[in-house]
Amino acid sequence: MVLPIMIRLTQEGLRAVPPEYSLSGSALGISRSQILLHLLLPAAAPSVIVGLVLGVGRALAETAALVFTSGYVDRLPQSLWDSGRALSVHIYDLSMNVPGGETSAYKSAFTLLILVFFINSITTQLTKLWLQKRIILQ
Amino acid sequence: MNKELPEFYPSLPLKIRPDCCEPSPHFQIENLSLKYGSKFAFRNIKLTLNRGCITALVGPSGCGKTSFLMCLNRLIELIPGASVTGEIFFDTQDLMKAKTPVIELRRKVGMIFQKPNPFPQTIRKNIEFPLKEHGILDPIKRREILERALTDVGLWQEVKDRLEAPALTLSGGQQQRLCIARAIALEPEVLLMDEPCSSLDPISSGVVEDLIASLRQRFTVLIVTHNLAQARRIADYVAFFWLEDGAGSLIESGPTKQIFNEPRHKLTAAYIGGLRG
Numbered sequence: 001m002v003l004p005i006m007i008r009l010t011q012e013g014l015r016a017v018p019p020e021y022s023l024s025g026s027a028l029g030i031s032r033s034q035i036l037l038h039l040l041l042p043a044a045a046p047s048v049i050v051g052l053v054l055g056v057g058r059a060l061a062e063t064a065a066l067v068f069t070s071g072y073v074d075r076l077p078q079s080l081w082d083s084g085r086a087l088s089v090h091i092y093d094l095s096m097n098v099p100g101g102e103t104s105a106y107k108s109a110f111t112l113l114i115l116v117f118f119i120n121s122i123t124t125q126l127t128k129l130w131l132q133k134r135i136i137l138q
Numbered sequence: 139m140n141k142e143l144p145e146f147y148p149s150l151p152l153k154i155r156p157d158c159c160e161p162s163p164h165f166q167i168e169n170l171s172l173k174y175g176s177k178f179a180f181r182n183i184k185l186t187l188n189r190g191c192i193t194a195l196v197g198p199s200g201c202g203k204t205s206f207l208m209c210l211n212r213l214i215e216l217i218p219g220a221s222v223t224g225e226i227f228f229d230t231q232d233l234m235k236a237k238t239p240v241i242e243l244r245r246k247v248g249m250i251f252q253k254p255n256p257f258p259q260t261i262r263k264n265i266e267f268p269l270k271e272h273g274i275l276d277p278i279k280r281r282e283i284l285e286r287a288l289t290d291v292g293l294w295q296e297v298k299d300r301l302e303a304p305a306l307t308l309s310g311g312q313q314q315r316l317c318i319a320r321a322i323a324l325e326p327e328v329l330l331m332d333e334p335c336s337s338l339d340p341i342s343s344g345v346v347e348d349l350i351a352s353l354r355q356r357f358t359v360l361i362v363t364h365n366l367a368q369a370r371r372i373a374d375y376v377a378f379f380w381l382e383d384g385a386g387s388l389i390e391s392g393p394t395k396q397i398f399n400e401p402r403h404k405l406t407a408a409y410i411g412g413l414r415g
Contacts, residue, residue, distance in 0.1 A: 018255075020251065020253065020255040021255070021257065021258075022216075023213065023216065023251070023255075024249075024251060024255045024257075024317075025257075026213060026216055026244065027211060027213055027244055027248070027249040027251075027321075028244065028245075028248070028268040028271075028320065028321065028324065029240075029241045029242070029243075029244035029245040029268070029271070029272065029324070030241075030267075030268055030271045031241060031271070034271055038267060039257055042258075043258060
């Protein structure tokens with residue numbers, strides 16, 4: 001669940017490295033893998049670390065907080081203010097507390113995966129669109 | 139400002155190369171065209187670079203001088219959308235062949251960029267990292283090469299006590315000389331220079347210019363410059379680019395004296411004389 005944050009921040013960090021590094025590295029006949037290892041990754045290290053901290057922090061804090069904020073109720077919420085439950089909590093509940101709930105747990109997990117994939121692809125497309133508008137592509 | 143430059147180091151392993159007065163081709167470019175997407179950057183360039191000479195590339199911005207430079211060490215293939223046609227011969231080697239070992243080529247054909255671009259590492263690492271990559275694993279040998287390269291660019295006396303300092307703490311002119319040292323540490327045969335002085339102040343620019351002039355005969359140099367006076371001072375040959383139908387094209391090339399004193403093309407005459415551009 002925390003991978004998207006980490007991947008995105010690593011990507012951004014690598015992209016923020018001035019293109020001159022890899023160009024001048026290549027001009028000196030240094031191979032691409034060595035450029036990545038010795039020039040790009042060290043330069044992008046701060047973003048990678050921030051991604052790690054944010055990701056791990058989220059993973060640690062999230063489950064407990066969700067139970068208290070969005071609730072732990074096993075029915076369809078009637079309004080925005082009504083209590084509900086997050087999918088991850090639901091999966092946990094199904095697999096641990098409900099006898100024979102494994103199949104439903106897997107189904108919920110699958111739904112969650114599809115949702116994550118869907119949200120990620122939409123945001124990727126959107127950022128691409130926005131970036132294209134903001135930066136003149138070379 | 140000359141005193142910080144090396145005068146002559148007899149210890150240098152100077153390869154015996156023909157003098158500039160006896161031209162011998164090192165690079166031969168035939169009908170070279172470059173397209174970015176569907177737009178031509180330059181068209182049908184035909185140019186010969188002579189061994190051990192300094193050739194200056196002059197002309198307005200946007201006529202493909204930098205792109206032309208990047209074709210000669212095949213750096214252009216890292217630019218998305220660029221496609222090159224034509225022939226480039228480096229000695230007898232056909233560079234346009236897909237099999238050309240680019241890593242080896244880029245060691246032999248060094249490049250200096252407009253903006254000094256040392257790596258964000260220490261001064262020592264800046265020079266030693268590429269050496270390591272090219273298989274020089276003996277630290278004593280690397281240290282020798284480091285000292286020789288820094289001496290060649292007149293930087294040794296200035297930085298010998300702070301080799302472990304970050305390269306980005308150097309001044310602009312020093313950074314550019316470090317970049318030149320980094321390139322010549324690999325003992326290339328050719329140096330491509332993309333306006334190496336244009337982002338420097340007049341004093342540093344003068345130091346770098348004298349340095350480039352001192353590289354004559356040791357390397358074949360192709361230098362892009364917007365500074366006509368500079369081209370006149372240091373170049374043996376001048377090639378003049380201009381925009382024709384929205385794409386760069388080579389109008390005229392020849393010995394510096396001839397280009398400046400008896401240009402054959404009226405565009406050259408106008409540009410040299412300061413009427414255009």
